Amino acid sequence: MSPPTDLLTLDVLQANVTLLAEKERLEREQARLLELDRLRTDFLARVSHDLRTPLSSIIGFAELLQSDSHLMAGEQNDYVEAIHRNSQSLLALINDLLDLSSLELGRLPLHPAPVLLSELVADLRAATQPVLAQAGLTTSWPNPVPLAGRSAVIDRRRIFQVLVNLVDNARKFTPRGGQVAITVEPKDDEMRFSISDTGPGISDAQRDQLFRPYANRTDAVPRTEGVGLGLAIVKAIVDRHGGTITLERRSAGGSLGSGCSFLIRIPQPPPAVSP
Numbered sequence: 001m002s003p004p005t006d007l008l009t010l011d012v013l014q015a016n017v018t019l020l021a022e023k024e025r026l027e028r029e030q031a032r033l034l035e036l037d038r039l040r041t042d043f044l045a046r047v048s049h050d051l052r053t054p055l056s057s058i059i060g061f062a063e064l065l066q067s068d069s070h071l072m073a074g075e076q077n078d079y080v081e082a083i084h085r086n087s088q089s090l091l092a093l094i095n096d097l098l099d100l101s102s103l104e105l106g107r108l109p110l111h112p113a114p115v116l117l118s119e120l121v122a123d124l125r126a127a128t129q130p131v132l133a134q135a136g137l138t139t140s141w142p143n144p145v146p147l148a149g150r151s152a153v154i155d156r157r158r159i160f161q162v163l164v165n166l167v168d169n170a171r172k173f174t175p176r177g178g179q180v181a182i183t184v185e186p187k188d189d190e191m192r193f194s195i196s197d198t199g200p201g202i203s204d205a206q207r208d209q210l211f212r213p214y215a216n217r218t219d220a221v222p223r224t225e226g227v228g229l230g231l232a233i234v235k236a237i238v239d240r241h242g243g244t245i246t247l248e249r250r251s252a253g254g255s256l257g258s259g260c261s262f263l264i265r266i267p268q269p270p271p272a273v274s275p
């Protein structure tokens with residue numbers, strides 16, 4: 001015998017009340033987790049900021065000692081050199097943490113303005129070519145002719161940081177004798193940059209987590225060569241520009257060895273119409 005309609009309605013009502021209570025509990029839990037995440041990021045930003053001051057002073061004193069190196073015995077020079085080198089990598093890490101937390105908190109202000117692409121490429125080349133050559137890599141740079149007089153609306157400092165990060169990854173992970181290629185292409189409504197290399201590539205398993213902080217840290221390079229924050233910062237900066245970063249080439253048929261290629265696309269405002 002089926003239950004009377006009134007009882008059925010009561011059951012449905014009770015189920016609804018339970019569901020509603022569960023929904024409210026989950027919403028409260030979500031708000032609590034979001035707040036915890038914000039507090040964590042905020043804490044990280046403050047601590048990173050406060051760590052920079054004493055560290056800058058340690059670096060300054062190490063440099064002073066290095067400038068008076070004749071006063072020290074050979075071994076002592078090595079110790080000061082080690083203090084300086086390690087303090088510099090600690091400072092780089094703190095700066096990365098500060099950038100990432102500021103980006104996550106939406107506190108990193110962007111200053112987009114027209115930037116001459118030929119100058120951006122020249123600066124990138126000056127900053128990275130010596131280390132690329134030292135690493136035994138051949139680099140192909142964009143042809144300056146089509147870029148002459150062309151500009152893109154970007155935050156110059158931050159996009160430079162993005163490009164340096166990607167070129168530096170190509171340098172770190174590509175064995176000697178390999179190649180690195182940089183392309184810079186202004187399109188009508190977007191700006192495209194690509195950085196490719198002939199290194200080991202990135203596996204499908206690694207690809208899914210690629211832009212998460214620390215997620216892909218490998219021991220392929222010495223720990224002093226990075227901690228695994230670079231791509232997370234790169235993606236956050238590109239996101240803030242309303243753009244995208246994609247891994248275009250990773251490994252051929254699942255076997256590594258074909259290198260990888262990152263493509264960045266940044267939307268551009270329509271050209272101003274002259275009256």
Ligand SMILES: Nc1ncnc2c1ncn2[C@@H]1O[C@H](COP(=O)(O)OP(=O)(O)OP(=O)(O)O)[C@@H](O)[C@H]1O
Pocket residue numbers: 096169170172173174197199200201202210216217218225226227228229230231232260
């Ligand atoms: N060009 C590349 N070729 C091969 N693997 C790469 C390349 N770029 C990134 N990866 C892989 O992705 C991981 C994450 O890169 P990411 O730039 O975030 O960190 P990192 O270079 O290890 O350290 P950091 O950038 O903080 O100095 C790397 O550790 C490496 O395993």
Ligand SMILES: [Mg+2]
Pocket residue numbers: 165168169226229230231
């Ligand atoms: Mg990196």
